[in-house]
Amino acid sequence: MAEDRNSLLQFLTRNYSTDELKTLCFQLFVDFDNLAGDTKSAKARELILHLERADRMSDLGPILGRDKPIAYRREFTKDPPIPRIPPRRNRDMNQVFLSHAQEDEAFARRIAADLQAEGWTVWMAPDSIMPGETWVEAINRGLEESGFYLLVQTPAAVASRWVVTETNVAIGLEHQHLMRFIPLDVSPSRPPPLWTAYQNVPFRDNYLRGLEHLLARLNGRSPRPWPSAGTGVKGTGNGDNVTQSDASRIFTNRLLHDRTRIELVRVPAGNFLFGTNSPEADNECTQRTIHLHEFWIASNPVTNAQFAKFVEATRYTTTAETTGFSRVWIGGRWVEVEGAYWKRPEGSRDNIENRPHHPVVCVSWFDAQAYCEWAGLRLPTEKEWEKAARGTDGRLYPWGNENPRHQRANFGMRPGHPTPAGQYSPAGDSPYGVSDLAGNVWEWTSSWFESRAAKSKPTKVVRGGAWPSEPLNLRATYRLDVDPSLRFNTVGFRVSAHLGDPGF
Structure with a gap:
C-alpha cells in the first residue's frame, strides 16, 4: 500500500484501542503477544515492521479501510482499497x-x-x-x-x-x-x-521416502518398497522394512530432479540379459548379455502436470497441435481425431483437468525430446529401458515370470483408459522399484528401430505396452516401431539421466 509507515503508525495509534489492535493482529494471523514492546504504540510499530518483513503490507490497507472506513477517508483523503475476495469454489x-x-x-x-x-x-x-x-x-x-x-x-x-x-x-x-x-x-x-x-x-529420517509415502496416500495406493541395493526388492511392500542404518545408502538410490521434481531411481552398472531366447519376429531381440554403465530413470512416466509445467515455461506447441489431430483408439480401431492433443487426448470434448497425475499422451517423439532438452535430461535407450524393467535375472515381466494380472498392470481394456502413474505400485514394480513399465502407456525411447526387413522410413522404438494391449505386449523384451512424428492416446514417455548430463 502507498501509505508510509509513519502515517500508518499514527493511524493505528489514534484509531485503534489495545483490544482492537489485538483483533487486527488476529485478523492478520500475527501473534500480538510476540510483538515487542509494552505500549499500544510500540505494538503497532512492531506490527508494521513485521508485515514489511513478510512482504504483506498489501494486506493491511483493505482491512483498515473495512474496519475504520470514515477514519481512513479522513486521514488518507481517499477511499480505502477494496478487498479482492475470491468466490467460494467447490471442494x-x-x-x-x-x-x-x-x-x-x-x-x-x-x-x-x-x-x-x-x-x-x-x-x-x-x-x-x-x-x-x-x-x-x-x-x-x-x-x-x-x-x-x-x-x-x-x-x-x-x-x-x-x-x-x-x-x-x-x-x-x-x-x-x-x-x-x-x-x-x-x-x-x-x-x-x-x-x-x-x-x-x-x-x-528420509525426506524422499516420506514424500513417496505421502504421494501414495494422496493417490490412494500403497507406497512402493524401497530397493535394498538397487538390484532387488525385499519386504512386505509397505516401505517399512528399511532400517535406520540403511537410510543414507537408500537415499543415494532415489533423488528428486531439481527442475522437474521428477523422482529418479538409480540402476547400477553391470551386465544383464537383453532380449529373449524365442524372439517374436522383429518385435523382440535375440538374447545376449550386455553391460551398461550406471544410469538413473524416472520412477513413473511423465504426467500431465509435469508436461504442463514445461509447456507453461516454454510456450511449446506440440506436434498434434500443429497438425491438428492425433490417433485415438476407439471401438477396437485407430481413428484420426481432429483436435486431439495432450490436453484433450480423445478430442475437443475431452480434457485432463481432473487427471493431473495420469501419464501425458498424444505426444510425438519430438515432443518428448523437447521436454527432455528443457529439463536437461534425456529419453532412455531401449537397452536401458529393458534393464530398468527386468533387472539382471532375465525375468519376463517387471514383477517376475507370472503372467500379467489386472492387479499388477493396466492392460486388456480394463479399465479401458490410462490410470494415474504408479497406481499399480508396488505389485507391478520392477526389481529397482520403477513403476508402470508394463501397461498403461507405451513409452518412447531414444533408440532407432533396427529391423531385419528394409523400412521405407526410420522409426523409433516404443516399449512397455498400454491400456488396450494384449499380455504379450507387456513382456519386458517386447518392442514396437513407431514413426517419431505420430501421436497416439496410448503413447507417453519417461526420462532418464547419467551423472554427467547437464540437468542432473
Whole structure:
C-alpha cells in the first residue's frame, strides 16, 4: 500500500484501542503477544515492521479501510482499497491444505513445491491469502475448498494456537467425510491425543521416502518398497522394512530432479540379459548379455502436470497441435481425431483437468525430446529401458515370470483408459522399484528401430505396452516401431539421466 509507515503508525495509534489492535493482529494471523514492546504504540510499530518483513503490507490497507472506513477517508483523503475476495469454489480433491507453524516454513515450502510438481494444488498461508482477506476468512475458504489437510507435525505446531484450531476443525471435517486428514511426522512432538488416532507419514529420517509415502496416500495406493541395493526388492511392500542404518545408502538410490521434481531411481552398472531366447519376429531381440554403465530413470512416466509445467515455461506447441489431430483408439480401431492433443487426448470434448497425475499422451517423439532438452535430461535407450524393467535375472515381466494380472498392470481394456502413474505400485514394480513399465502407456525411447526387413522410413522404438494391449505386449523384451512424428492416446514417455548430463 502507498501509505508510509509513519502515517500508518499514527493511524493505528489514534484509531485503534489495545483490544482492537489485538483483533487486527488476529485478523492478520500475527501473534500480538510476540510483538515487542509494552505500549499500544510500540505494538503497532512492531506490527508494521513485521508485515514489511513478510512482504504483506498489501494486506493491511483493505482491512483498515473495512474496519475504520470514515477514519481512513479522513486521514488518507481517499477511499480505502477494496478487498479482492475470491468466490467460494467447490471442494477440490486435487487440493491440499498445508498447515504449519511459522518456524516450520522452510519444510512447508519444500513439500509444497514437490506436491505442486506432482500436479497438486496447495493452499498454504500466507501465500494463498488474498490482500484484504482476513486470515480467518482465508482459512475458512481453504478448509472449505480442499480435499486433504496435511499437518506439518512438530513441537512448534503443537504449541501454535492457530495450528491446533485448524487441525481440530479439519478432524471434524474428516468425521463428516468431507476432508482427509494426514499428519506429517517431521520431528518428535507430543500432539493432542486426538491427533494420534490418525496414521502419520514419517519424514524424520528420509525426506524422499516420506514424500513417496505421502504421494501414495494422496493417490490412494500403497507406497512402493524401497530397493535394498538397487538390484532387488525385499519386504512386505509397505516401505517399512528399511532400517535406520540403511537410510543414507537408500537415499543415494532415489533423488528428486531439481527442475522437474521428477523422482529418479538409480540402476547400477553391470551386465544383464537383453532380449529373449524365442524372439517374436522383429518385435523382440535375440538374447545376449550386455553391460551398461550406471544410469538413473524416472520412477513413473511423465504426467500431465509435469508436461504442463514445461509447456507453461516454454510456450511449446506440440506436434498434434500443429497438425491438428492425433490417433485415438476407439471401438477396437485407430481413428484420426481432429483436435486431439495432450490436453484433450480423445478430442475437443475431452480434457485432463481432473487427471493431473495420469501419464501425458498424444505426444510425438519430438515432443518428448523437447521436454527432455528443457529439463536437461534425456529419453532412455531401449537397452536401458529393458534393464530398468527386468533387472539382471532375465525375468519376463517387471514383477517376475507370472503372467500379467489386472492387479499388477493396466492392460486388456480394463479399465479401458490410462490410470494415474504408479497406481499399480508396488505389485507391478520392477526389481529397482520403477513403476508402470508394463501397461498403461507405451513409452518412447531414444533408440532407432533396427529391423531385419528394409523400412521405407526410420522409426523409433516404443516399449512397455498400454491400456488396450494384449499380455504379450507387456513382456519386458517386447518392442514396437513407431514413426517419431505420430501421436497416439496410448503413447507417453519417461526420462532418464547419467551423472554427467547437464540437468542432473
